Every structure is written in structure tokens, then in C-alpha cells.
Amino acid sequence: MPSPSNDTPDVLDVLVVGAGLSGIGAAWYLQRRCPGKRYAILEARDAIGGTWDLFRYPGVRSDSDMYTLGYAFQPWTAGKAIADGPSIRNYIRDTARNNGIERHIRFRHKVVAAAWSSQDACWTVQAEHDGAAVTIRTRFLTMCSGYYSYEEAYRPAFEGxxxxxxxxxxxxxxxxxxxxxxxxxxxxxxxxxxxxxxxxxxxxxxxxxxxxxxxxxxxxxxxxxxxxxxxxxxxxxxxxxxxxxxxxxxxxxxxxxxxxxxxxxxxxxxxxxxxxxxxxxxxxxxxxxxxxxxxxxxxxxxxxxxxxxxxxxxxxxxxxxxxxxxxxxxxxxxxxxxxxxxxxxxATGLKLKVLGGVAVTVDGKPFRAGEAMSYKGMMLSDLPNCVMTFGYTNASWTLKADLTAAYVCRLLRYMDRKGVAIAVPRRQAGVEPEPFLDFTSGYVQRAKSELPQQGSRRPWQVYQNYLQDMLTIRYGRIADGVMHFSAVKTEQEGALP
CATH class of the missing domain: 3.50.50.60 (FAD/NAD(P)-binding domain)
Structure with missing residues (x-):
């Protein structure tokens, strides 16, 4: 479908980056649980599907079963549990089309920068669309751009x-x-x-x-x-x-x-x-x-x-x-x-890219994910009104993506009830840093400096456990003393009770 090239004059409630498996799921939850929110999806490519549209090599398929890689809200009805890439791509596209999500997608919009203003409680997002610069303002940013670079794979050079x-x-x-x-x-x-x-x-x-x-x-x-x-x-x-x-x-x-x-x-x-x-x-x-x-x-x-x-x-x-x-x-x-x-x-591996490679600033200062700590495996310390979708390494990606999307809706509804505009996790004293992923794979080790850290205690730990995450994310308190809320920038942001 055609993508508008003009700037959006109004401030969005939520901007979703990426129209792959995670982005379409995030949009479904927003529509269902926060029906009054205005949202848009920016997709750098010209098609829905993310990984499953990009990868076209012979035999491409999931390495997770579709009963869990599929959405909780959209049953996988095909016979094969380990599905081929085209079937997964069609599943994602059908989900977007059948739920009216497709019309919210702005294709060929590559996000290059995002600047947060505490004074305005707003993100100003810069995107490139067919060679032209586009500016979009949003109150909340949901990064569903995956964890690896679409433009570059890990490519060692060999003599000869x-x-x-x-x-x-x-x-x-x-x-x-x-x-x-x-x-x-x-x-x-x-x-x-x-x-x-x-x-x-x-x-x-x-x-x-x-x-x-x-x-x-x-x-x-x-x-x-x-x-x-x-x-x-x-x-x-x-x-x-x-x-x-x-x-x-x-x-x-x-x-x-x-x-x-x-x-x-x-x-x-x-x-x-x-x-x-x-x-x-x-x-x-x-x-x-x-x-x-x-x-x-x-x-x-x-x-x-x-x-x-x-x-x-x-x-x-x-x-x-x-x-x-x-x-x-x-x-x-x-x-x-x-x-x-x-x-x-x-087939030498991927090149990891955190936050989609977007240049992020917070109140004029560069934000580096590698220096931040991950809050519940979804948000980053000192990064306001922003959620990063990152799935499991030992189970289907979508299990964590579904929990993350539902949490965004919980957080937005809570903020509305309390009349606050800013939500930001603040790192506590005494929380020791640990690797974000306890994985020895080459693609993880090569990106250690770019990945955020996790912490030595909750809620900074990254669980590779769906039930544990479900209890923490779906049923845990929003105002836990670590998440700080305010209406505008203040000298001392206090946590709501």
C-alpha cells in the first residue's frame, strides 16, 4: 500500500518501529487493550514480515515450533509445527490484514534517530522515506526492529x-x-x-x-x-x-x-x-x-x-x-x-544491532545501550517511554514479544490513570552488572560492548523462562519503586506508590 511522505503534524501516542513478527503483535495488543491510542508503524522495507520477508535462501524455515512462535491471539492452524519461511510470512501478513493493522504501517520509513525531551515528554523521531527526511513525534516508542542488522551480516574475509x-x-x-x-x-x-x-x-x-x-x-x-x-x-x-x-x-x-x-x-x-x-x-x-x-x-x-x-x-x-x-x-x-x-x-552468522541502530539521545545527550541495564528484559535504565522487544534464546521469540506488548499496554493504562507522562526505570545502587545474554555464540560475543547489561537481582535480571517472565511482567506491580514516573522533567523524579 502507498506510504505517505508528509510529516505527521500531531503527536502520536505510540510509535512502533518494525512491521515484523514483533511489530504486528505489538499493534494488535495496542488496538485491543488501548483502543483510544493513536499509533503508527514505521517499516524500513516495503513489505510486512521482517526476518521472514528478508530471508529467501533455500529451505528457510523456523527453528522454533509455530505453536509458540505464532501469536497467542492468532492460532497457528497449519499442520506443520516447523514451518517454512513463506508460510510464516503469509501468517504475519494475514494477521495484519485481518486485524486492520496494515493501514497503520508506513513503508519505506527507515528510522535513523530518536531524540527524547523530558520537557515535552515526547520523542522526536527522524526517518528517511524515499530520500526525504520525515519527522514524527510520539509519546511512547516501541522498538520491534529485531536484534540484528538487515544491511550487513557477519562476513569474515579469507585469503585468496x-x-x-x-x-x-x-x-x-x-x-x-x-x-x-x-x-x-x-x-x-x-x-x-x-x-x-x-x-x-x-x-x-x-x-x-x-x-x-x-x-x-x-x-x-x-x-x-x-x-x-x-x-x-x-x-x-x-x-x-x-x-x-x-x-x-x-x-x-x-x-x-x-x-x-x-x-x-x-x-x-x-x-x-x-x-x-x-x-x-x-x-x-x-x-x-x-x-x-x-x-x-x-x-x-x-x-x-x-x-x-x-x-x-x-x-x-x-x-x-x-x-x-x-x-x-x-x-x-x-x-x-x-x-x-x-x-x-x-553462513557465518548475524551482526547484532541494538535498538535498530537508531541514534538515540535523551535531553540532548547521546544514549548508549551498552552502558545501560535492562529492566525486565524490556526497558533500559534511564531511557524514558521506550520499550525494546527482545525474545528468548532458548524458546520462541514471540513468547517474550507477546508479554512485552501486553506490558506496554499495562504501562500506558497505568500512566493514564495516574495522570503522568513519563516512565523511566532508574538503576539502583548495589545492583551488579552481568552479561545480557549468557551465551557463548560468536554473534553474541562480537556484540558484547553493544548489548545492554542485566543486573544481579530483580527486576534487572533477564530470565530465559516464560513462566517466570509471565509472573513478573503480566502480574508484577507497575510502580515497583524502580520505575519512576513524572508529568514533566523535575529535579527529583519520585516513584508513585
Missing amino acids: EDRYQGRIVQPQFWPQDLDYRGKQVVVVGSGATAVTLVPAMAEQAAHVTMLQRSPTYVVTRPSEYGFARRFRRWLPEPAAYWATRWRVIAESMLLYRVARSKPELVKQKIVAMAQHQLGKDFDVGTHFTPDYKPWDQRVCVVPDGDLFKAIRQKRASVVTDHIERFTETGILLKSGRELAADVVVL
Whole structure:
């Protein structure tokens, strides 16, 4: 739909940045629970869907089940729990269209700066729209722009690339004209993207090799859940959805807890499952046995064991080694082995970007997320009237996004009742900083200085636990003594009782 290019003369109540999974969910909650609020969504691209519109590489799919990656308010009715990218994209678009959210979206509006004024209790947001500058003012800002850069992926440089005669591509910027049929393909990486690409490309390529520096935990899950089918037979559709959703939530929380409390036992189980899939002669010790504990990095899911199947059928293989350099016809490894490659796919990871890379100022002073502390995993210390949506690393992103969107509505209604205009969490004395994400993954470690911190005690802790967050976010007190409220800027902002 066309996007207006003129400045908005009036002040919005809420401005949502991003029209992906989180942004559309945030809009639904605003419409349902704060129906009197004027809001708009700014989307930098020209389509709804966020990640699921951007990623177009072969086989792109969720690595979380759709009963929890889907919205709490919009049941996922398709049969497959592990869904492909186009199906997820259509699900998000249908949600926006069916709920009248689409008309609130201003496409091709890239937010570049946001300035908060305590005197005015207002954000002034600068965006670029088709080469023109656009200014929008809003009382509350909801950042639903995800956690990684859409413009840039992590792209290590390798010696000899200039000599290589084949083609090098990145999954995030997949070239639609790439023809890999009957060709030798090397996928560099071992994360969720790599384990998705390998079996998908192996359907048409002559052979696909997954080249990894170190192994990743890979587990098989069914693409369709038998218990979900049974629930649909026994129960009305809404009840079946909720029964399935809560079974998956409970099961995933239990498995995560066991993995963290008994990591060696879980490690043995995961490796044994891989051995069973690949046969007793396959070297899982080298290729599927990481040297870290389960959930120190994200565990990769392969629906119906498609990666293992491709390896069993000799359409794909795994090599664990380091790249020495590129040659004219492939990749030379440190072991001395050379991999022939017509196409090299660098599935080497994402580049994290906090607050969408927006230049934020508070009363004229630059605000740096890396120096702030995360409040309930949603707001940042000393950043007024702003919520940052950041999902789980050990469960579906949308579980936390739904809680965050509902909290925004709780907070806005509370502010209306109390007649206040500013809400800002203030860091308490004695709260020790800790890493925002307890993850050893490369993309997290590379962005440690950009990520906010979490604190040593509540409400500054970032729980990777849906039930714990539900109690804290959905039922916890808004005026908890840490969140400070005021009508305008004062010398001493006091917390409301």
C-alpha cells in the first residue's frame, strides 16, 4: 500500500518501529487493550514480515515450533509445527490484514534517530522515506526492529578469495538468479542457517559439504506433532491450539532445565541421537560433539532429521576443519585437504544491532545501550517511554514479544490513570552488572560492548523462562519503586506508590 511522505503534524501516542513478527503483535495488543491510542508503524522495507520477508535462501524455515512462535491471539492452524519461511510470512501478513493493522504501517520509513525531551515528554523521531527526511513525534516508542542488522551480516574475509573462480554468496542476501543444480556446494557454518541450507540445496546440487570449524548440537524433531493432531480431533480448534501451545511450552522449559542442571547427561543423549540417525560407523565424536554444554549456544533443530537423511544418502557431508585459504577451484583447509566448490555459501552468522541502530539521545545527550541495564528484559535504565522487544534464546521469540506488548499496554493504562507522562526505570545502587545474554555464540560475543547489561537481582535480571517472565511482567506491580514516573522533567523524579 502507498506510504505517505508528509510529516505527521500531531503527536502520536505510540510509535512502533518494525512491521515484523514483533511489530504486528505489538499493534494488535495496542488496538485491543488501548483502543483510544493513536499509533503508527514505521517499516524500513516495503513489505510486512521482517526476518521472514528478508530471508529467501533455500529451505528457510523456523527453528522454533509455530505453536509458540505464532501469536497467542492468532492460532497457528497449519499442520506443520516447523514451518517454512513463506508460510510464516503469509501468517504475519494475514494477521495484519485481518486485524486492520496494515493501514497503520508506513513503508519505506527507515528510522535513523530518536531524540527524547523530558520537557515535552515526547520523542522526536527522524526517518528517511524515499530520500526525504520525515519527522514524527510520539509519546511512547516501541522498538520491534529485531536484534540484528538487515544491511550487513557477519562476513569474515579469507585469503585468496580474489583468485576463486566460483561464486560466494551470503544467505541473508540470497541471489535469486543463483543456479546450483548439479554443482559442488560448500556451506561454511554449522548454525541454524547452515543446517537448513544443506539438506535443501542437496536436493538439486551434485553434492553439498557443510564445512564447520567446530560442531553444534543438532536434534531431530517431527515437522508435525502427533499430539497436536489428537488435540484437534478431541477438542474445538481454539482449545486444541492452547492445549498444544502449553504442552510445548512446558516440555521445552523442562528440557532446558534438565539440560542446564545435567549437561553431561543431555550431551550424551543428543550425541547418541545423532549416532542413531547416522549409523554406528559415522564419526559423531568429531562432527556432532561440541566442546561446550547444551544451551551455552542455541541447539539446532532439523525437522524429520532432514540433515541426517541427506548425509546418510551421500548427498551431503560434514567436514570439521579450518579454512587456510581459497583456491581457484575451492577451499584449501589447514589439514591440507582441498574442497572443490562451484558455489560457497558463507553462513557465518548475524551482526547484532541494538535498538535498530537508531541514534538515540535523551535531553540532548547521546544514549548508549551498552552502558545501560535492562529492566525486565524490556526497558533500559534511564531511557524514558521506550520499550525494546527482545525474545528468548532458548524458546520462541514471540513468547517474550507477546508479554512485552501486553506490558506496554499495562504501562500506558497505568500512566493514564495516574495522570503522568513519563516512565523511566532508574538503576539502583548495589545492583551488579552481568552479561545480557549468557551465551557463548560468536554473534553474541562480537556484540558484547553493544548489548545492554542485566543486573544481579530483580527486576534487572533477564530470565530465559516464560513462566517466570509471565509472573513478573503480566502480574508484577507497575510502580515497583524502580520505575519512576513524572508529568514533566523535575529535579527529583519520585516513584508513585
